[in-house]
Amino acid sequence: MITQLSTTFGSWNILNQIKKNNPSREMVVLSGTSSQTDLQLVDVSGKDSVFQTPIDYSVINQYGESSWRGFFRFAFFNLPDEELRVFDSKVNHLMSAPEAPVGLQRLLVLEPKKHKNERVLLTIWQLDSDYSLWKRSASYTPFKTYTNGTYQFRDTNYTAYDLN
Template identity: 35%
Template structure:
C-alpha cells in the first residue's frame, strides 16, 4: 500500500521535464477540470518526493484498485480534533461498504503541513459517476460541518492527461 502521496503544479514543460528526469517514478499529469491551463503532477510512488516544493500527504487508509488514468477528486476539509474523529469514522464506514459504481479507489489522507486537514482522494472511471456519488453521499459532509463557523472545505477535480 502507498504510504504517502505528493503533488506539485506547473507548466506542461516543467512537468514533462520532471517526468523525463525520473522515469522510474509513477508520476501522473492531470488537467484541472475548473481550469484546463492548470496542470498538476501526482507522485504515487510512495517514496520521498522528487518535487522541489511538494504538497505532501500521509495515507491514513485506502480501499480499492487504483485507476490513475481517469478522473480523480480531492476533497479537502479543515476539521478540529472532534470533527476529525467523526470524519474518520464516516470514512471508515464508507470504506467498509462496497465501492460505489465507477469508483476505483478511495484514500483518506492528512497533510504533512496541517494536521487538522483531511483529504479524501478518490479515483473514478468518469466524472459523471463521481457527481452522482457526491450528490447522494450524505455521509461525506454532514450539515453539522457546514454550519460550523470555522468549517472549511475545498474540492479540486482532475482528468488525466493522455
Template identity: 30%
Template structure:
C-alpha cells in the same frame, strides 16, 4: 493488492515543467492531470510512496485506503479542515465506506492528511468517470457531512482532475 503507500506527493506547473520532471525521473510512475475548472493548470501526482522528486511538493500522509487504484482516471480531491472531535466522526465514516465497499464507479479511495497538519483532511478518489462521481455525489453521499458544511467556521474545498494527454 500492492504495498500500502505512506505518502502521496503532488506539484503544480505548466506542461514544460511537467515534461522536465518526467524526463529527469523516467523510473517514477508520475501521472499528469489537468484541472477540470482551470484551463492550463496541471498537477503531477507521485504515488510511489518514495521520497518526492518535486522541487516544492505538497505532501499528504495516507491514513486509510480502499479499492484498487486506477491513476489513469478521473480523480476528486475533497479537502476539509476538522477539529479533533470532527476528525473522529469523519474517520469512522470514511473507514465504514472503505470496509462496506466503494460506491459504483469508484476505483479507490484514500483518506489523507496534509503532511504537517492533521486537522486538514483530504479524500482522494479515483473514479471511472466524472459522471459516476456526480451521480454518487448528487445522491447525497458527499464526503462532507451537512452539519460540517453548515458551520460558519467550516472550511472545505473540492477539486477535480482528468489525465492530461502525454506529449
C-alpha cells in the same frame, strides 16, 4: 499500498521535464476540469518527494484498485481534533460497505504533512458522472455535514492527462 504521495503544480514543460528526469517514479499528470492549463503532477511512487515545492501527504487509509486513471476529486477539510475521529469513522464505514459506489475506482484519505488537522479525501472515478451520482446518493449523506463553511471545505476536480 502506498503510505505517502506528493504533488506539485506547473506548466506542461516543467512537469514533463520532472517526469523525464525521474523515469523510475510512477507519476500521474492531472489536468483541471475547469482549465486545461491547471496542471498538477502527482508522485504516487510512495517515496520521498523529488519536487522543489512539494505538497506532501501521508496516506492514512485507502480503498479500491490501484488505478490512477479517470476523474479525480480532491475534497479538503479542516477539522477540529474531536471531529477528525468522526470523519475518519465515516470514511471507514464507506470503505467497509458491501458495495462501493458505482464507478468508484479508488479512495485515499490523505493527511497533509504540514497540517495535521486537515483531511483530503481523494476519490478516483471512472467518469465524472459517477461522482455526480454518488453525490446524490445515501452513501454520500454522512459527508454533506462537512461541505458547509464550518470546516473550510473546498474541492478541485481533475482528469488524468497524458504528457506524451
